[in-house]
Amino acid sequence: MKPIIIGVAGGTGSGKTTVVQEIIRNLGNDQVTVIQHDSYYRDRSHIPPAERESINYDHPDALETSLLVRHLEELCSGRAVEIPIYDFTTHTRKSATKTVYPKKVIIVEGILILVDEALRDLMDIKVFVDTDDDTRFIRRLQRDLSERGRTLESVIQQYMSTVKPMHMEFVEPSKRYADLLVPEGGYNQVAVDVLVAKIKAIIGTGVFCRKDHSRRVRVTCPISSTK
DSSP states (O other): OOOEEEEEEESTTSSHHHHHHHHHHHHOGGGEEEEEGGGGBOOOTTSOHHHHTTSOTTSGGGBOHHHHHHHHHHHHTTOOEEEEEEETTTTEEEEEEEEEOOOSEEEEEOTTTTTOHHHHTTOSEEEEEEOOHHHHHHHHHHHHHHHSOOOHHHHHHHIIIIIHHHIIIIIHHHGGGOSEEEETGGGOHHHHHHHHHHHHHHHHHOOOOTTOOTTOOOEEOOOOOOO
8 A cells, every 4th residue: 555645735834733643643653754844955055144134935836846755755655765854054964864764654844835736646634724924933933943944034034035935826826735634733633533433444444536626525624612
């Protein structure tokens, strides 16, 4: 049986990683491989450091998605791949790579993964995590300050100049391709349970028609009000 490929998309800070962590918690690390679209940012080592700051990293062209597609095809064929390791502080790829092996479930996570048709066509289940703008901005701010060596001013400037406009142009429209819309990410236990149950059913039966989209059911899982 070929691996099941699950795409988890959504705006910056929407809670995609929490959804992914919940899938892993339910299925186990031994069955899940996670690939971050962010690992495929193009190397900018040939550009002077000062000029790198002016690049729009929130546009689809900033990522080498074609390489990700090739890697997924290799994993589906049972072969390991060498995934780039990206340095967000210098906007360059490191010389080292990360070896990733095929498992039963491959999760691809990223804000722009539903934008590229070739990448979408490889996915068996497409998830879009839908979270309000204020919450997403606060989460991104906290992440970039603590994990990516950014300053407060640079995070705000990037958000206003590229992140928000690119979200409206590419990310938000891409959710029309999703099979499952998940408000508030991994905190939406109903949606997580539906997704995990579907994955377990596919693993258990080995039955899934990857290209038959005619019978797709689009599901939106609201947050339960029950405390």
